[in-house]
Amino acid sequence: MSAAPIRSSASRRATLPENFNLFDEDSQALEKIRDVWLERGLCTRPADRSTAESSVVQLYRRSGLSKPEFVWVPSPRAGSDLIATEELLTKMSVDGTGLDCPSGYIASMFAASRRRMDARIERRRTDWQIERRQRERLIRASVWESLHTTLFDGVAAAIRTTLTPVAGRVTWYGQQEAHRIAYYETFRRYGLATFDSEDRELLDVQTALADSTGWWWAFDNVCIMAERPTALNAEPIPGSVQGARRLHHSDSPAIEFGDGTNAFVLHGAIVPDWVVLDPTAERIAQERNVEIRRCAIERIGWDTYIDSAGLTLVDETDDPGNAGCLLQLYASPEGWGRSGRILLAVNGSLERDGHRRRYGLHVPGWFTSAMDAAGWTYGITGADYACLVRRT
Structure with missing residues (x-):
């Protein structure tokens, strides 16, 4: 298997000052934490392939597996095409309870780690005063929920619309998984919970992946790694008190990859390219999706549409x-x-x-x-x- 090479460069890490105090001013502090991770999630620099591959190798080895061959592709769409063409498979376990393959082992390892970290947070919560418990809820809203809305519900959802269907494959979203990593890392870094060494090391690996690459898929002897977008345009969501953003560009794709794969999005609504590039009353009349029709009408303006449609x-x-x-x-x-x-x-x-x-x-x-x-x-x-x- 091979794919066209893509030039890579080292990633510039977004960091917080070492003397940064989470509880000096809660909301301002959490905004800074969120923005650091948001920068990772919206990054359009070429992937840091060396860091990404090293991180995935660690996950394979922790799962008792040998180092895979790495194949880099220019977009998640190219990755799904390659998986479909090569008929890369994931295997169910004998009793049908899980995936008996690298992706299943890695997913189980992540899930077990999150359960342990959640238990540590819950254990600390029982000792916290009301003020600390309120801060924990604020972390959930400001970090996890805000980033999840922007990156997972927004960016990743738009990318999924570009893929060739590959049923049964487990996909990791790299930079668009920042919400859960940031949440646990905030608890760890500021002493709100103490995690064991295994979970700390896994957090480090996941942070490195979010900071270095886009989507990836793990198989028995090969790992498919997708480059990050070359362009990504987003705007603040009106009324979002936690700083969530949504994809938007009124004249061109809101998100685009090096091979031309793209998605058109208007104020968070994923639309066909004609809605942005050439909306007409005739096309609007043929559209059955109410949301797409609304976007197209607002794109040309109601007065123009009323006149054109008669x-x-x-x-x-x-x-x-x-x-x-x-x-x-x-x-x-x-x-x-x-x-x-x-x-x-x-x-x-x-x-x-x-x-x-x-x-x-x-x-x-x-x-x-x-x-x-x-x-x-x-x-x-x-x-x-x-x-x-x-x-x-």
């Missing part, structure tokens, strides 16, 4: 809870797949850029009054909605 205005009125804005009720266009109407409204609160977003809501076809349709979306009558002073 939507019929049924009713319009002033929005009583949103001074200076209109409620507009349109007939659904042909091809949308279900009857009904579209209520066009303006958000009651400002977006991060200071503007109010215009959006459309699908409402039942029996409505002839924009006010009644607006009330229906809130579970009230149009007469009650007309009495609103301010809506959000």
